[in-house]
Structure formats: C-alpha cells, structure tokens
Amino acid sequence: MDNDIEEVLYDQASIQQAAQRLGKQITEDYAGERPLFLSVLKGAYLWTADLIREVDLYAELEFIKISSYHGGVASTDEITLVTDIRSDVQNRDVIILEDIVDTGQSLLFMKELLAKRGARSIKVATLLDKKEGRKVEVTADYIGFDVRNQFVVGYGLDYKDFYRNLPYVGILKKEVYTK
Ligand SMILES: O=P(O)(O)OC[C@H]1O[C@H](OP(=O)(O)OP(=O)(O)O)[C@H](O)[C@@H]1O
Ligand code: HPA
Ligand SMILES: [Mg+2]
Numbered sequence: 754m755d756n757d758i759e760e761v762l763y764d765q766a767s768i769q770q771a772a773q774r775l776g777k778q779i780t781e782d783y784a785g786e787r788p789l790f791l792s793v794l795k796g797a798y799l800w801t802a803d804l805i806r807e808v809d810l811y812a813e814l815e816f817i818k819i820s821s822y823h824g825g826v827a828s829t830d831e832i833t834l835v836t837d838i839r840s841d842v843q844n845r846d847v848i849i850l851e852d853i854v855d856t857g858q859s860l861l862f863m864k865e866l867l868a869k870r871g872a873r874s875i876k877v878a879t880l881l882d883k884k885e886g887r888k889v890e891v892t893a894d895y896i897g898f899d900v901r902n903q904f905v906v907g908y909g910l911d912y913k914d915f916y917r918n919l920p921y922v923g924i925l926k927k928e929v930y931t932k
Contacts, residue, residue, distance in 0.1 A: 788810065798917075844871060
C-alpha cells in the first residue's frame with residue numbers, strides 16, 4: 754500500500770498529538786457536562802478511538818453511518834443514511850466526530866438531522882479540514898489539521914474502501930485513481 758502514496762502528511766505520532774490537543778480542549782470546554790460523541794462511520798472509527806481516550810468526561814458514544822463518496826474520489830453530492838442511531842439526541846450536547854470535512858455536505862446533513870431531532874448543542878471535531886473543497890457553508894469547531902485540496906487516504910479514510918488501515922494520512926498518487 755505504501756507504494757500508492759505520494760506523500761505522508763501526518764504520521765501516527767502527529768495524529769496522537771492532535772488527539773491530545775483536541776481532547777484536552779474538549780475536556781475543558783465541556784467540564785461538568787455529559788456530552789454525546791457521535792462518530793460518523795466508516796471513516797471516523799480510528800479518530801474516534803484515539804480522540805475519546807484523551808477526553809476526561811462522562812461522555813457517551815454513538816455511531817452513525819452515512820455515505821456519499823461510495824468509494825470514489827469525488828462526492829456524489831447525495832448523502833445516504835446507511836445506519837441510524839437508536840438513542841435520543843433531544844436536549845443533548847452532541848459532538849460529531851469526523852475524519853474529514855471536504856465539500857461539507859456530509860456534515861451539513863448531520864447537523865440538520867441533529868437540529869431537527871432537538872439536540873441542545875452541536876459541535877464538530879474533525880481530524881482533517883479541507884476548506885478548499887467546500888460546496889456548502891459549514892465549519893468545524895475542533896480541527897486536527899487543515900489539508901489542501903488533494904485526495905487523501907489512511908487512518909480511516911478510504912479509496913474504494915481500501916487504505917483505511919494505513920497508520921498515517923497521505924496523499925494518494927493520482928495514477929492510482931486515474932488509470
Ligand atoms: O465533506 P464531504 O465532501 O461530505 O466529505 C466528508 C465525508 O466523506 C467521507 O465519507 P464517505 O462518504 O466516503 O463514507 P465512508 O466514511 O464510509 O468512507 C468522510 O468520511 C466524511 O464523512
Ligand atoms: O480526501 C478524501 N479522502 C478520502 N475520503 C474523503 N472524503 C472526502 N474527502 C476525502
Ligand atoms: Mg469514503
């Protein structure tokens with residue numbers, strides 16, 4: 754797999770540092786509260802595992818599965834809710850956990866869904882923020898790293914459902930998806 758990577762952007766150590774930094778911030782910001790972490794599958798599974806272990810709060814964890822890329826390198830602009838949560842988010846302080854915010858459409862979908870269901874507050878902690886990719890206006894509150902407008906994989910992020918198990922985030926060589 755390493756041969757398919759143009760450049761490693763963030764290795765395990767820098768991702769751990771980002772998790773520690775954001776975990777500490779969330780712990781301070783939510784002191785005395787019991788937030789609900791909502792991890793967006795599949796991409797956010799590793800980030801979720803690392804980030805929440807850096808948070809010292811009575812927090813709950815739920816998973817929701819949505820999809821828009823269907824394995825490709827571009828958003829289909831259509832969000833499919835694959836697996837919903839069963840718990841009630843009404844009056845809850847929800848922290849959405851994402852691996853990446855790119856066009857922003859997945860995040861906007863999530864925010865609208867939670868708002869409609871009566872969440873008290875909604876914040877977002879993302880490992881990567883690709884601001885140049887935005888098609889809709891939406892922002893994250895806790896950001897690990899800003900990335901340029903290139904297709905990245907690893908540490909949860911996929912191309913055709915592969916590369917999620919790379920222990921780092923890297924730029925996928927163009928020839929891998931243009932051939
Ligand atoms: O800001 P956007 O352009 O909407 O892109 C961000 C979303 O796209 C990816 O999910 P994907 O649809 O690939 O599903 P996956 O997590 O199962 O890979 C990623 O995990 C985010 O959830
Ligand atoms: O750059 C990306 N890589 C993998 N998945 C993604 N989903 C949105 N942007 C990306
Ligand atoms: Mg994907």
